[in-house]
Amino acid sequence: MTMDRAETSARIAALIEPFNKKGIEITDATRFTDDLEFDSLTVMDFVAEIEDGFDIIISMNQQAEIENYGQLVDAVVKLQG
Amino acid sequence: MTDMLSDNETQGATDLFSKFDPLIEMRKGLLSTGVTDPFGLVMEKVISPTVAMCNGRETILLGTYNYMGMTFDPDVIAAGKQALDDFGAGTTGSRVLNGTYAGHKAVEEALCDFYDMKHAMVFSTGYQANLGIISTIAGKGDYIVLDIDSHASIWDGCKMGDAEVVPFKHNDIEAMEKRLRRIPEGAGKLVVLEGVYSMLGDIAPLKEMIAVAKKYGAMVLVDEAHSMGFIGPNGRGVAEDQGCLDDVDFVIGTFSKSVGTVGGFCVSNHPKFEIMRLVCRPYVFTASLPPSVVATAATSVRKLMHAADKRAHLWENSKVLHKGLTDAGFQLGTEEPQSAIIAVIMPDLERGAMMWEALLHEGLYVNLARPPATPANMTLLRCSLCAEHSAEQVQQIIGMFTRAGKTAGILG
Numbered sequence: 001m002t003m004d005r006a007e008t009s010a011r012i013a014a015l016i017e018p019f020n021k022k023g024i025e026i027t028d029a030t031r032f033t034d035d036l037e038f039d040s041l042t043v044m045d046f047v048a049e050i051e052d053g054f055d056i057i058i059s060m061n062q063q064a065e066i067e068n069y070g071q072l073v074d075a076v077v078k079l080q081g
Numbered sequence: 082m083t084d085m086l087s088d089n090e091t092q093g094a095t096d097l098f099s100k101f102d103p104l105i106e107m108r109k110g111l112l113s114t115g116v117t118d119p120f121g122l123v124m125e126k127v128i129s130p131t132v133a134m135c136n137g138r139e140t141i142l143l144g145t146y147n148y149m150g151m152t153f154d155p156d157v158i159a160a161g162k163q164a165l166d167d168f169g170a171g172t173t174g175s176r177v178l179n180g181t182y183a184g185h186k187a188v189e190e191a192l193c194d195f196y197d198m199k200h201a202m203v204f205s206t207g208y209q210a211n212l213g214i215i216s217t218i219a220g221k222g223d224y225i226v227l228d229i230d231s232h233a234s235i236w237d238g239c240k241m242g243d244a245e246v247v248p249f250k251h252n253d254i255e256a257m258e259k260r261l262r263r264i265p266e267g268a269g270k271l272v273v274l275e276g277v278y279s280m281l282g283d284i285a286p287l288k289e290m291i292a293v294a295k296k297y298g299a300m301v302l303v304d305e306a307h308s309m310g311f312i313g314p315n316g317r318g319v320a321e322d323q324g325c326l327d328d329v330d331f332v333i334g335t336f337s338k339s340v341g342t343v344g345g346f347c348v349s350n351h352p353k354f355e356i357m358r359l360v361c362r363p364y365v366f367t368a369s370l371p372p373s374v375v376a377t378a379a380t381s382v383r384k385l386m387h388a389a390d391k392r393a394h395l396w397e398n399s400k401v402l403h404k405g406l407t408d409a410g411f412q413l414g415t416e417e418p419q420s421a422i423i424a425v426i427m428p429d430l431e432r433g434a435m436m437w438e439a440l441l442h443e444g445l446y447v448n449l450a451r452p453p454a455t456p457a458n459m460t461l462l463r464c465s466l467c468a469e470h471s472a473e474q475v476q477q478i479i480g481m482f483t484r485a486g487k488t489a490g491i492l493g
């Protein structure tokens with residue numbers, strides 16, 4: 001059973017909460033490095049949370065294509081096939 | 082055609098170096114405090130594997146990875162001189178053209194004997210061995226599962242190839258297994274691990290990790306750069322020590338540490354391994370090692386097969402230094418000494434650099450490691466012991482650390 005985009009987005013929004021230290025408002029355009037100020041260690045922990053949450057792999061190659069929240073949601077929707 | 086520049090117009094140039102501005106500023110900031118540049122040290126004269134002249138001062142070397150002290154071994158040096166006389170200064174050619182001399186075959190045989198494996202392939206450096214083997218064996222559609230704290234040469238090998246790259250948390254067996262389990266059925270899998278992780282000097286639980294990798298049908302590559310010659314019953318490394326070397330498909334190693342010269346290698350029992358010599362670009366498109374280097378390496382590798390006394394002394398040195406620094410109040414990378422690397426954790430880069438300089442003034446050279454090369458953005462003073470450090474030198478080192486730690490405000 002696959003989740004639709006809104007459902008996936010809601011789950012990712014919940015997973016991102018503990019990493020969003022400054023409580024920045026999240027939209028599809030929110031960028032991980034520039035807006036949320038994720039460093040490489042945070043990225044690693046956050047990606048692991050998403051991977052475990054959805055039981056998927058987001059390889060480094062795929063991560064390189066993901067800059068903002070909207071792209072992450074799209075990628076997760078796609079990876080769940 | 083109207084948007085083309087006419088002959089005497091020029092566009093504002095983008096300086097390709099502006100991306101380095103933050104690093105340039107950081108270095109300026111650090112050096113403006115008056116500390117010596119920790120990345121600009123010159124060894125004016127090298128007296129032995131453990132002593133050199135730096136800034137006109139006799140300095141104990143404690144950050145060279147010269148674990149077995151082979152750099153000045155008389156047999157090793159004699160072999161190198163002989164090869165210079167007999168074969169010249171260099172090969173001027175690739176291994177697959179005019180760059181394979183008798184010495185290159187001899188050192189590969191020595192490696193086969195040392196590891197008791199069928200195939201050995203020598204590269205110009207260990208960096209190139211990782212680059213070449215990883216990028217060549219894992220191709221499009223394959224998956225590389227690797228420890229997040231892997232050496233730069235492993236990461237670069239991943240980047241150079243076309244495989245999907247999937248890192249997991251350092252030494253975390255469960256995190257590794259989860260990722261292996263999620264890989265689509267039928268895809269090729271390569272698990273990349275290290276025996277000793279050189280930043281903190283900790284070892285990997287290879288036996289458990291390799292068992293999991295095999296359960297998921299993955300091939301396993303282990304980089305044993307920092308264990309050769311002194312870990313395991315025959316010095317073959319951590320996998321041998323934990324009794325799982327037979328399940329390792331590829332061992333990567335280097336001549337630049339225990340062997341005491343330069344070069345890298347991969348040893349394997351894979352029946353088709355020899356094809357690597359034709360398809361591995363960092364092996365094919367570069368000149369082979371000079372004859373003197375392979376001669377010194379072969380002699381050194383063979384001597385390391387019978388180095389039980391040296392090995393015991395190296396372990397003794399590591400234990401004494403680890404205990405001495407712990408007792409002095411320093412925070413170390415591991416609770417127990419797991420290898421010949423002892424990492425002293427610094428509060429930040431600035432005080433790390435101050436401590437590094439204070440040690441140099443005491444007459445001690447250690448390795449300063451800083452982010453992004455370090456895990457968890459730590460600043461480390463990495464010490465690597467040598468089998469040729471005397472028991473007195475180790476005591477001297479502990480005294481130097483204690484004094485420098487007070488000077489730099491690291492110890493209370």
Ligand SMILES: Cc1ncc(COP(=O)(O)O)c(C=O)c1O
Binds near residue numbers: 208209
């Ligand atoms: C784990 C590891 N692998 C590979 C290398 C590369 O070895 P080499 O110095 O021969 O390029 C090093 C050392 O720099 C290392 O620490």
